[in-house]
Amino acid sequence: MTRFALLLITFILLPPGTALTATRLALHWQPQAQFAGFYLAEDKGFYREAGLDLTILHGGADSVPADRLSSGEAHFATMFLATALERRGAGIPLVNVCQLVQRSSLLLLTRKKDAITDIADLDGRRVAVWANEFQLQPWALFRQHDIDPLLVPFSGSMELFLKEAVSATLAMWYNEYHTVQAAGYLEEELQPFFFKDTAFDFPEDGIYCLAETVENDPETVAAFVSATLRGWRYAFAHEEEALASTEARMRAANLAFSATHQRWMLRTIESLIAPPDGPDEFGRLSRRSFDPVAAALLQAGFTDRLPSYEVFVRSIDYVD
Numbered sequence: 001m002t003r004f005a006l007l008l009i010t011f012i013l014l015p016p017g018t019a020l021t022a023t024r025l026a027l028h029w030q031p032q033a034q035f036a037g038f039y040l041a042e043d044k045g046f047y048r049e050a051g052l053d054l055t056i057l058h059g060g061a062d063s064v065p066a067d068r069l070s071s072g073e074a075h076f077a078t079m080f081l082a083t084a085l086e087r088r089g090a091g092i093p094l095v096n097v098c099q100l101v102q103r104s105s106l107l108l109l110t111r112k113k114d115a116i117t118d119i120a121d122l123d124g125r126r127v128a129v130w131a132n133e134f135q136l137q138p139w140a141l142f143r144q145h146d147i148d149p150l151l152v153p154f155s156g157s158m159e160l161f162l163k164e165a166v167s168a169t170l171a172m173w174y175n176e177y178h179t180v181q182a183a184g185y186l187e188e189e190l191q192p193f194f195f196k197d198t199a200f201d202f203p204e205d206g207i208y209c210l211a212e213t214v215e216n217d218p219e220t221v222a223a224f225v226s227a228t229l230r231g232w233r234y235a236f237a238h239e240e241e242a243l244a245s246t247e248a249r250m251r252a253a254n255l256a257f258s259a260t261h262q263r264w265m266l267r268t269i270e271s272l273i274a275p276p277d278g279p280d281e282f283g284r285l286s287r288r289s290f291d292p293v294a295a296a297l298l299q300a301g302f303t304d305r306l307p308s309y310e311v312f313v314r315s316i317d318y319v320d
């Protein structure tokens with residue numbers, strides 16, 4: 001049995017009254033079902049049972065989770081694999097301790113009536129993109145096709161696309177793609193280009209911390225990963241509870257809650273975290289998923305230095 005597995009058993013069997021370790025998690029977006037596993041782990045007491053007093057910090061379009069780690073504001077953060085590697089190349093010593101979303105759900109959404117049948121057709125067109133690290137994949141794709149769209153920053157609303165102020169917009173399969181349909185578009189009127197069908201099928205939401213956190217406090221890392229995966233399993237098995245936990249946080253943040261939309265998101269997220277034909281074990285990032293992302297970032301010129309798989313990925317053994 002590995003050291004981490006022993007540590008996890010210790011935390012799972014913590015006696016009542018044990019002092020809790022204050023821990024902060026920076027999520028990379030606003031409250032929604034994308035993070036339901038974290039919410040259930042908190043609400044069901046899984047983090048406390050693991051010895052952690054967790055505070056969840058939500059993000060947004062202009063929030064950079066890696067900066068919250070490097071500043072000490074958070075101990076753990078969620079971000080896309082490509083983002084984490086780019087930040088690692090820029091000098092922030094990030095390590096992956098858990099991989100949640102194994103497939104890319106990012107897509108470029110266009111209207112069929114605009115006759116955009118290929119990525120190359122976006123050359124010179126207005127394309128709405130999120131700020132910061134969310135631009136990494138589209139930039140890499142545009143460079144591969146040697147095209148130069150006019151990038152229009154936006155904060156998350158689909159208004160630019162709905163008002164036809166842009167020819168294409170970034171969207172997530174589990175979120176904005178469904179939002180556009182809820183706003184009145186029929187699926188047959190839309191032409192999505194999924195990144196999972198390109199060379200840039202990058203795994204997305206993973207859990208990261210600084211290398212020194214793993215080295216100096218492996219107990220907390222092991223406990224956090226174990227409780228989080230327990231929360232995700234619970235969320236997938238108890239959909240209504242997951243939606244209720246999500247609703248509470250969205251309403252607390254003054255965000256509109258749609259049970260239909262959040263249910264779509266939760267079910268889609270489950271297919272991405274635990275795909276039936278997925279390449280990786282639940283919660284783990286494999287070398288075969290890591291290598292293409294690292295190679296694409298180097299080839300696209302986003303960084304000129306990256307760590308090896310062995311240095312970057314710190315797999316944590318967990319106990320169910």
